[in-house]
Structures are given as C-alpha cells and as structure tokens.
Amino acid sequence: MGNATGVEITGPLGERFAEILTEEALSFLAELHRSFDGRRLELLDLRAQRQADLQAGGTLGFLPQTREVREGDWRVAEPAPGLEDRRVEITGPTDAKMTINALNSGAKVWLADHEDANTPLWENVVQGQLNLRDAVAGRLAFTSPEGKDYRLNDGPRPTIVVRPRGWHLPEKHIRVDGQPTSGSLTDFGLYFFHNHLATRPYFYLPKMESHLEARLWNEVFAFAEERFGRPTGTIRATVLIETFPAAFEMDEILYELREHSAGLNAGRWDYMFSVIKKFRTRGREFLLPDRDSVTMTVPFMRAYTELLVRTCHRRGAHAIGGMAAFIPSRRDPAVNKAAFEKVSADKTREAGDGFDGSWVAHPDLVPVCREIFDGVLREKPNQLDRLREDVHVTADDLLNVAATPGRRTETGLRGAVSVGVQYLDAWLRGTGAVAINNLMEDAATAEISRSQVWQWLHNGVVLDDTGEPVTKELVERIAGEELAKLGGDLAAARDLFMEVAVADDFVDFLTIPAYERMP
Template structure:
C-alpha cells in the first residue's frame, strides 16, 4: 500500500494499525531513511572491512587516532529524570501481557525490547508500538484467551527505555523509494514520533561496533529533536557494549553521545557471541562450553571492570548484565541453586561498582533490588566510585585463551537443543523463550550456533568422548535431541544447520530467519 509520503507498506493492516502508521509518522520515517540510511550502509561496509582484516591475522586494540578523547577532560550529561536510580531493570518484549507485567514489577527501569527478546514479525513491530503508546497513556489492558485479565497497577511504574533493532536489520514491510527501511530507524522513529510529547524518549542501543556508529545515532537524535522542536538532550541513550570491537571504544562511544548519553550496559551474552564471531577461525579464541564462560573468567572480568571504570570516570551509569534464570514453581531445589547463583552474580556487580543490573523475570526483581539496596544505601547510584584501582590493557581484553573449561558432548547437545528450540519459537513470532529454566533470546541462540560453528571449523574433538565435531555429528545430535521434544521442528532444524555448520559464517542468524518469516 502506497501513500502520499512516498512510503510503501507491504504488511497487512490490522486493527488500530492506522493509529501508528499515520501519514505524519510515515513521513518522519521517510525523512530518517533519506537522511541517514546511506551512512548506515557505509558503516556496515566498514564492519566487513574490519572482519576481513581480523581474518587476515589482524587484532583489536585501543584506537591511536582517538587518544585525545581518552585523555581529554569531559563528562556526559547529568542523569536525566527517571534515570538517576537504575538499581534494578527488567527486560522483555512489548506484547500487552509482558508490558503490563514489566510495568507492575517494581523495577526502576523497563527495557521495552524490540530487539533480541522480540521477533520482527510485522504484527509485533506495529502492535508493540501500540502497546507502548497505550502504556504511556495509562490505558493498556489485556485479557488472555483463557479469560485472565491484566491491568496496569496504581503504584510507581518503571521508566520505559525502548530498545530498537540493531543497525544491521532491515524492515521489509516499509519501503522508501522501493528500498527496505532500517529496522533501527523504524523502531526509533515510530516510538519517538508517537511518544516524545507524552514522556521523555529514552533508548537502549544494541549491537554497535564503533564510535562512528554512535556518532550516527547521535546525529539521528539531534535531527529528531530539531525536527520536532525538542531541546537538545531530550533523548537519552544507554549503549550496550556487546560486541568485541566496542569494548575497545567505550570512552569514544560515550564521547560521541555525551549530551544524549545515559551510560553503558554489559551486554554479556552478545559479547560472548561477538568474541567467537570476530576470531572464529583462530584456534586461540575457541571457547569452551557456554556454561563454563562465567563472568569471572579473565577476559570477561576485564571487560566488565573496564566498563565500570570508563563510565564513572565520565559521569555515566554502568548497568550490569542479565540474570536470565526463570523461577520454577515445580522444583524448589532448582530454584534454590539458581537463586544462589543470581544473588552471587548481582552481589559481584554491586561490589564492582555497577549502578544497577538486569533481570528477565518479575520474581527476580526483589532479589536484585535487595542486593543493590544494601550496596547503595541512601544513594541513587555509585557514580562517585571512580574505580581508579582498575587498569585494563588490550591484552587483558583479548585473553580468551585463559578461559578454563572443556568441550563436552553435553555442551554440544545443549547448544544444538537450545538453538533449534529457540529458532522454532522465533519463526513463529516469539523472541523470548523459556528453555531449561533460562530465558533464552537471540543473543544466547547466537552463542549456541556460533560455538557449534567454531568447534567444527577449528577441528575440536570432544574432551569426554574423543569424537571430532563434524557436520554429521551435529546432525545426529540434533535428531536425538529433537526426538526427546516431539513435534515438528523441521524448519528450525534446517535453519540451525544452515547457520551452524555451513562453510560461510552468517553474520547474524536473524537475517536468514527474517527472510523465512512471513
């Protein structure tokens, strides 16, 4: 369907879609596309050039050309209203039920996710925006097919921070000049357009690999503010440091966004994926079983310590990683062990100086809050803890070879099972999936399939059986694991094998998955 803005909508129009896809909103999306999509594509091409250099034997390091930024005397903007105290943040997709549960959770911040915990099914893209607008207006309600009603509570609600898709993902249902728009600009543009007058527009920015990509976001924000008559700095953004290259450019990323900056987050699951992806052909970067790669192994410890040090040096919040455990109402022992691990993880983060942390389930909000309450006492954050004792080198960040752990059949089976189960749900429109008492999203699925690829293409033999990891072994394990589950997983299994064992490494599994999505 075309319209007067020159934008073509190829997705169906559901009930109330016209409230989001207005002529004015689409005109704004067209402006964003024409102004910024060319630069977005250029920056994606630069990613490819960097990957080629790494494949040819190159490495990562702090940039000599930005030394003056790292040595300069500057700070980001003061924390914005609703973002001074971020001791516990809950994450989740923007379907109506999840939106209401998150806003009733007692967390300080809700990451309203249009990225890894969501799928870009057309209905999710548009209806998620409707749910956010209704939630901000206080009118959102939901009744499940079973007749259970959900409504927003009267108590204080978390500050909403919306996460758009990464720069690499397109939106195939919205075309400008016959070209798909950027998923990032679509998600940002629709949320900003419909809500900037009713609430402060805050964002989480995923998957960035350089300060140049942060500069692009900053220019988008300035353009939107000026276009709609909002003061500079109205928009605030927290950047997820979840790619290996970005860990070497944290100060530069904060600098580029400084009037719009709300800090950095340790996006640890995607960070593990990025470590594998960037050095996937180098045996010294082969990781052991996913569950062996804890936050205390040397290269992960260096990354989080540097993040807190960098943020607090510049007056920015440092937000910790995800507690992905899903409490079980059937197995108290599973809960006891898992909650001990969650508490230990959050205690370590609070002790390291993080200003808050993430949870994936409302039942974990009190656990995280209690630990940060004890650390913060009457302070809203720990920005005064400068962590000048921290000194992290390039070698520390690159010390992947020092990670203890093995390559086991159980680890391989878990990777295959989780990967296929997640993709099965993703293709059907669900992006946050409880598997083995863990909330799995696209990031953990990426770890699963990239570890299989890495083990296979680096000639790894399983420590416990001695069997080499081959495509045939992965196929056999997939068959055995899926037989335990029952049901038809043929489409997900085929996609998993495509992204896990093919000779060429697919940049993001969500790209071929999106091509298969209606």
C-alpha cells in the same frame, strides 16, 4: 493508514494499525531513511572490512587516532529525569501481557525490547508500538485466552527505555523510495513520533561495533529533536557494549553521544557471541569451552566488565550490569531456590564491582536485585562516585580468551544444538524470548549456541570427553537425536540451525536468514 509520499506498506493492516502508521509518522520515517540510511549501509560495510582484517591475521586494540578522547577531561550530561536511580531494570518484549507485568514489577526501569527478546514479525512490530503508546497513556489492558485480566497498577511505574533493532536489520514491510527501511530507524522513529511529548524518549542501543555507529545515532537524535522542537538532550540512550570491538571504544562511544548519553550496559551474552564471531577462524587462541563454563569471572569477561565501570564513572555515566539468564519456577521449589541463589550471587558481584544497577528477566527477581543494590547504595541513587581507579585493563587483558578454563564436551555440543533448534522454532513462530531448561533464551544466547558449533566444527575441535572430532556428520547426528527427544515438527528450525551452524560461510546474524523466512 497514512499515505506518505514514497512510502509503501507491504504488511497486512491489523486492528488499530492505522493509529501508528499515520501519514505524519510515515513521513518522519521517510525523512530518517533519506537522511541516514546511506551512512548506515556504509558503516555496515566498515564492519565487513574489519572482519576481513581480523580473519587475515589482524587484531583489536585501542584506537591510536582517538587517544585524545580517551585521555581528555570531559563528562557526559547529568543523569536525566527518571534515570538517576537504575538499581534494578527488568527486560522483556512489548506484547501486552509482558508490558503490563514489567510496568507492575517494581523495577526502576523497563527495557521495552524490540530486539533480542522480540521477533520482527510484522504484527509484533506495530502492535508493540500500540502497546507502548497505550502504556504511556496509562490505558493498556489485556485479557488472556484463559480469561485472566491484566491491568496497570496505580502508583509509580518504571521508566520506559526502548531497545530498537540493531543497525544490521531491515524492516521489509516498510519501503521508502522502493528500498526497505532500517529496523533501527523504524523502531526509534515510531516510538519517538508518538510518545516524545507524553513521556521521556529514552533508548537502549544494541549491537554497535564502533564509535562511528554511535555518532550516527547521535546525529539521528539531534535531527529528531530539531525536527520537533525539543531541547538538545531530550533523548537519552544507553549503549550496550555487547560486541568485542566496542569494548575497545567505550570512551569514544560515550563521547559521541555525550549530550544524549545515559551510560553503558554490559551485554554479556552478545559479547560472548561476538568474541567467537570476530575470531572464529583463529584456532586455539580464541576457542571457548562449553557455554556453561564461560562465567563472568573468567579473565577476559572480568576485564571487560571492570573496564566498563571505570570508563563510565570517570565520565559521569551509569554502568548497568548484565542479564542473569536463570529464571525462577513457581512450580518447582528446587529450581526456584537454585535460580534465586545464582542471580543473587551474580548481582552481589556486580554491586560490589561498582555497577549502578542490573538486569533481570522475571518480575520475581526484581526484589532479589533490588535488595542487593539497596544494601550497597543505601540512600544514594547510584555509585557514580566509585571511580574504580584501581582498575587497569590492557588490550591484552580484553583479548585473553585463551585463559578461559573449561572443557569442550559432547554434552555441551548437544546442549548447543538442542537449545539453538528450540529457540529458532519459537522465533519463527513469533516469540523472541523463551524459557528452555530454566534459562531465559533470546537471540543473543541462541547466537552463542550456533556460533560455538560453527567454531568447533571449523577449527578441528576434538571433544574432551569422547575424543571424537566435531564434524558436520556428528552435528547432524546429534541434531537428529536431540529432535527425536523433543518431538513435534521442528524441521524448519532444524534446517535453519544447520544453515547457520555448519555452512562454510558464517552468517553474521542468525536473525537475518530467519527474518527472510518470516512473512
């Protein structure tokens, strides 16, 4: 293992970890930390200031100070090699089995996830980088405990696009000058350092709340390219528009990253979570019904996705659709049929709206998504020529949460508690994406569950089906009843869920206290 000046590794050294944690790689991480971590922390403070403004009665809107950017005539860089055609993208964590399955799936792009579908268990952080490097080299293989062999197929493979952790998460096992490093810079830095010569260094950027955060990423990219003598634009990044504030700064985010931009993605699940979080104390104006009722066709979600397509295509950038959480079952034909129908309807809507591609979470759904986009694209690689000039979305349209139909029910409350506890149990054990009730749950969907419980509790919601007010005592009783149904030792997950779902203070991300509990 490396011994870079000022760098301390506090995590245990697993097999082959020294191949990733070399002195040169750690020195690069130290350079990134010393150059950019101070600004990262300042931007997190700006998030907190905006949240305080919203809770004091403020609102969100298009920024007057960046009006010239929105109205200007500019475009991002042309699509980079391997990213011209993105009609179907598969997502998943970077463990060996999932990596091989994703690269053998037939998708155009694989989102290699170090964020919501992963947990930052130290072993996952470093082993994931090893798996990525082995995959890029074409030598990754895996044998399951049951003796099943997994190998990379010959022939074309998806373009790898790595999603690092968001700006808010630290990496506590790597310290520079006595301070924990940024999870974002760690994930980016290790992947770029080990692979920028062997493959195209492409990234998905999560959880950003402003164009200033995109500017910081652009500065990181420019620094890395100059440091290693790579041409400007070698690095490309797709930004997930998955926070409420970012929806009002899409033009600005593309502008900040323009020479490094690969478009925007409609990160729908985190977006719903962010809507709740940002206006969590604002009563009826921003209360959402049961999670299952908030579909992509409700007014505020429709406005967000249509504006995303229009904004991207006006600037020559790809617009990528979101994740359909439904997953097929190879054991239950009825579940399988329902999942295929729901995913098909979701992707048909996105393709018809002008998206250039979309996400799936399971290899069996790749052909479903591909067939739908094939039917719209035909011989074209994308729909960048569909400018959607018919779309006119106002700030009021984006903020129109109150028009969302649906009820707030005990069934919905029970589902939120049960899913939240089950997911946190998996997360604490090192698994970041888990199938629950035939849906793929990750940190984003778990955030919806716990934030909705908090919102209902702290805004005096009375359940529509039972007439019972949502209280801490009701949530605790439901948690006990749901855990009794599940069985097993879920005490740690239950305690964590209650901490982030019913406490007086709202924790910005449930993964922060969860990470503190992780070795």
